[in-house]
Amino acid sequence: MAKAGTKDRFSTATRLRLLGEQTAERVYRSQTKRQARRSRLTGRAALLALVLCSLVVALAYPIRQYVSQRAEIDDLRRQKAERHEDVERLRDEKARWQDDAYAEQRIRERLHYVMPGETGFTVIDPAAATSRRADQGAATRPWYSNVWDGVDKADRPDD
DSSP: OHHHHHHHHTSHHHHHHHHHHHHHHHHHHHHHHHHHHHHHHHHHHHHHHHHHHHHHHHHHHHHHHHHHHHHHHHHHHHHHHHHHHHHHHHHHHHHHHHSHHHHHHHHHHHHOOOOTTOOOOOOOOHHHHHHHHHHSOTTTSOHHHHHHHHHHHHHSOOO
């Protein structure tokens, strides 16, 4: 029997069976190592994801504030440039009013003044005057027209 056991031990079927068992053990060991590596990577990945999410949450408010403040700064710079343009325009207008010829021209145009020796005329088309009076607001008419309209309204009794 001893020979049979030794013979059985070295038979092809026995060798194939041992080889299969050894291979199965290697595959099992490599699978468990891969699973262990996978589980370690999954834990690391979860920790990394948690850290990244924490950073995003922690930085969201300051970044929003930064963007908001940058927009406000840009708006204030734009307003400053507009105000600077307004100041320059007003300085130019003030300088023009310092010129007597410009002041005289504007006074004659706005108030319909005439120089001594000149004759002033105001031509009124009756048809155009009634339609213009309805279309034209008090702000665009000459000041004296508004005064006379006020006097006329005061003269009329209420209906």
